[in-house]
Amino acid sequence: xxxxxxxxxxxxxxxxxxxxxxxxxxxxxxxxxxxxxxxxxxxxxxxxxxxxxxxxxxxxxxxxxxxxxxxxxxxxxxxxxxxxxxxxxxxxxxxxxxxxxxxxxxxxxxxxxxxxxxxxxxxxxxxxxxxxxxxxxxxxxxxxxxxxxxxxxxxxxxxxxxxxxxxxxxxxxxxxxxxxxxxxxxxxxxxxxxxxxxxxxxxxxxxxxxxxxxxxxxxxxxxxxxxxxxxxxxxxxxxxxxxxxx
Numbered sequence: 001x002x003x004x005x006x007x008x009x010x011x012x013x014x015x016x017x018x019x020x021x022x023x024x025x026x027x028x029x030x031x032x033x034x035x036x037x038x039x040x041x042x043x044x045x046x047x048x049x050x051x052x053x054x055x056x057x058x059x060x061x062x063x064x065x066x067x068x069x070x071x072x073x074x075x076x077x078x079x080x081x082x083x084x085x086x087x088x089x090x091x092x093x094x095x096x097x098x099x100x101x102x103x104x105x106x107x108x109x110x111x112x113x114x115x116x117x118x119x120x121x122x123x124x125x126x127x128x129x130x131x132x133x134x135x136x137x138x139x140x141x142x143x144x145x146x147x148x149x150x151x152x153x154x155x156x157x158x159x160x161x162x163x164x165x166x167x168x169x170x171x172x173x174x175x176x177x178x179x180x181x182x183x184x185x186x187x188x189x190x191x192x193x194x195x196x197x198x199x200x201x202x203x204x205x206x207x208x209x210x211x212x213x214x215x216x217x218x219x220x221x222x223x224x225x226x227x228x229x230x231x232x233x234x235x236x237x238x239x240x241x242x243x244x245x246x
Contacts, residue, residue, distance in 0.1 A: 003059050003078040007099055012063060012076070021060035021075050025117065030056035030079055037083075050091070056081045064106060074103035075116075085138060092141045094134075194241035202244055213238040 008015065037054040045051030060077040082095040102116035103109070192207040196214055205212045209222035215236035230238040 002080065002097065003061060003076065003099075007076065007078055007097075008061070008063065011099075012065065012074075015063040015065040015074075018062040018064050018073070021062045021077070023058045023060040023077050025120075026058035026060070026077050026079055030058050030081075033081070045086070050086050052083060052085045054081060054083045062109075067103065071106040072103045073106050073109040074101050075109065075113075076101035085141075090145075092138065092145055094137045094141050096137065193244040195244040196239055197242055198239045205241065212241040214241055215239075 004017070008017070034054050034056050041052040041054070056079060058077060058079045060075055062073060062075050064071070064073050066072070077100055079098040080095060082093060085092050085094060100120065102112070104112040190207055191204045193202060193204050194212060195202045205220055206222060210224045211226070211228070212220055212222050213230050214220050215238050217236065219236070220241075221230050221234070221238070
């Protein structure tokens with residue numbers, strides 16, 4: 001799918017797809033490369049519970065088109081290598097694609113294949129270049145992974161803030177509804193909530209009076225007179241109770 005949709009779509013748009021092309025040499029080379037690299041990875045990660053792992057695959061197609069006004073045929077082969085590499089935040093997957101092809105005048109491609117194979121076998125990858133390329137790919141993949149993690153953390157923080165705000169608003173609404181229900185119940189029962197400012201104790205008294213006082217023993221007296229002071233007429237130490245909002 002990658003070969004047909006991506007490679008041909010960009011490098012050979014508008015060509016005629018003749019059919020799939022068997023790639024026994026490329027497939028065998030991919031399997032040999034996987035075995036060699038995975039053996040190295042296992043040896044390098046003796047004490048690691050999750051060593052790097054490479055998996056490769058190859059595919060080919062035969063296409064036909066006109067090149068500089070001449071009908072040609074071409075075989076395009078793609079080798080894909082996917083390496084799962086242990087990273088600080090888990091596993092980073094690096095996938096690389098190597099594409100090669102050979103074309104010849106239409107009707108002569110099969111006879112030319114041995115020459116293409118000989119040319120292909122003569123190509124050697126520079127190990128130093130390959131190491132730099134792998135390091136670059138790993139660094140780029142890790143940067144992308146770090147960005148993904150950062151974006152996920154930021155999204156989680158936003159969701160948490162939204163959820164916390166929603167819970168706080170819900171709690172405030174519930175508190176208001178509860179306060180309203182308490183106030184309604186008190187009004188129906190002809191009572192009101194009060195607090196003793198001297199001790200911090202709370203309770204409920206009749207709401208039929210403007211002023212209420214409590215002594216050290218919990219006795220309560222009520223009055224509608226603004227000038228009445230039980231401390232001047234009654235024994236004990238009396239404190240005026242204050243209305244308490246629900």
